[in-house]
Amino acid sequence: MDKKNKTLGEFIIENQSSFQYSSGELSKLINAIRLAAKVVNHEVNKAGLIDILGTAGDTNIQGEDQQKLDVLANEKFIQTLKNREIVCGIASEEEDDFISINSNDEQNQNKYIVLIDPLDGSSNIDVNVSVGTIFSVYRRVTPVGTPVTIEDFLQPGENQVAAGYIVYGTSTMLVYTTGDGVNGFTLNPAIGTFYLSHPNMQFPETGKIYSVNEGNYIHFPQGVKDYIKYCQQEEGDRPYTSRYIGSLVSDFHRNMIKGGIYMYPKSSIASDGKLRLLYECNPMAFLAEQANGKASDGRSRIMKLKPTELHQRVPFFCGSAKMVEKAEEFIAKALK
Numbered sequence: 001m002d003k004k005n006k007t008l009g010e011f012i013i014e015n016q017s018s019f020q021y022s023s024g025e026l027s028k029l030i031n032a033i034r035l036a037a038k039v040v041n042h043e044v045n046k047a048g049l050i051d052i053l054g055t056a057g058d059t060n061i062q063g064e065d066q067q068k069l070d071v072l073a074n075e076k077f078i079q080t081l082k083n084r085e086i087v088c089g090i091a092s093e094e095e096d097d098f099i100s101i102n103s104n105d106e107q108n109q110n111k112y113i114v115l116i117d118p119l120d121g122s123s124n125i126d127v128n129v130s131v132g133t134i135f136s137v138y139r140r141v142t143p144v145g146t147p148v149t150i151e152d153f154l155q156p157g158e159n160q161v162a163a164g165y166i167v168y169g170t171s172t173m174l175v176y177t178t179g180d181g182v183n184g185f186t187l188n189p190a191i192g193t194f195y196l197s198h199p200n201m202q203f204p205e206t207g208k209i210y211s212v213n214e215g216n217y218i219h220f221p222q223g224v225k226d227y228i229k230y231c232q233q234e235e236g237d238r239p240y241t242s243r244y245i246g247s248l249v250s251d252f253h254r255n256m257i258k259g260g261i262y263m264y265p266k267s268s269i270a271s272d273g274k275l276r277l278l279y280e281c282n283p284m285a286f287l288a289e290q291a292n293g294k295a296s297d298g299r300s301r302i303m304k305l306k307p308t309e310l311h312q313r314v315p316f317f318c319g320s321a322k323m324v325e326k327a328e329e330f331i332a333k334a335l336k
């Protein structure tokens with residue numbers, strides 16, 4: 001079959017044998033994420049109607065009006081994952097603590113935990129700019145059949161068994177990895193099917209796009225300021241182009257296709273940066289490395305960091321390997 005016409009379902013089945021763990025469960029997990037993505041996509045696409053109609057014209061089963069989209073996305077992903085009894089625990093940006101899923105039941109042999117940012121960049125919804133869902137999957141480290149603990153969630157990113165995102169943009173795409181490269185699937189909304197549109201996605205080794213909120217420039221460490229000035233200098237293939245959507249998934253996706261670097265540095269107003277290690281930086285870092293890119297906190301490989309808290313923040317530099325390395329060089333030089 002032509003690679004490009006393959007559906008996500010066919011792709012999962014064809015590739016589950018290459019997955020080193022229990023392939024059946026992983027397939028069910030990715031399928032659950034696929035379903036939740038279609039439901040959230042439907043809600044995101046009609047969000048603008050809330051202003052026109054007062055509501056989105058729908059009410060949910062409790063007869064309530066349209067909820068805030070990030071709350072709704074959170075509920076849809078948690079509900080979908082819970083109902084399929086595939087995972088033993090979930091952590092979400094929208095939940096203060098992790099959720100244990102009947103994992104104190106001897107019968108619950110589920111081995112996977114999922115961490116999600118259900119709707120990253122949701123403030124962009126009101127201005128019709130693309131947003132995304134990010135997910136990260138690990139095998140639990142505590143005994144199967146016992147309640148999950150925080151240790152199951154505080155694993156270094158290199159322990160991930162799968163990670164991906166859905167970008168709700170001009171088209172809706174699901175992009176994910178299970179450790180054997182990165183593949184992108186585009187939703188055909190007419191029939192609700194994801195088709196393989198971007199097989200084996202790779203970051204160009206270098207690029208000419210830098211993505212950072214330059215409004216924070218005065219607050220950045222000197223090394224970051226020096227790298228931004230380097231991007232703006234007229235020399236060789238520079239100045240680069242500045243592109244910053246304010247939605248991590250969208251900036252990452254564009255940079256992976258065209259080449260570029262995304263930065264959310266620490267600053268004098270955000271001592272650890274803004275992005276969350278567990279359900280934003282680690283999954284995007286897994287994807288970046290699987291696509292021959294890099295992901296760093298400015299000094300160390302993101303996926304090596306040992307998490308200490310569920311919602312901890314870290315500085316984040318991610319994208320084309322040569323560009324991340326150059327940023328790290330400027331940061332190191334300024335510290336000497």
Ligand code: P6P
Pocket residue numbers: 120121122213246247248249274275
């Ligand atoms: P700022 C969205 O809130 C987000 O987490 C990322 O998706 C995005 O890149 C960043 O924050 C935008 O943050 O401070 O530049 O508005």
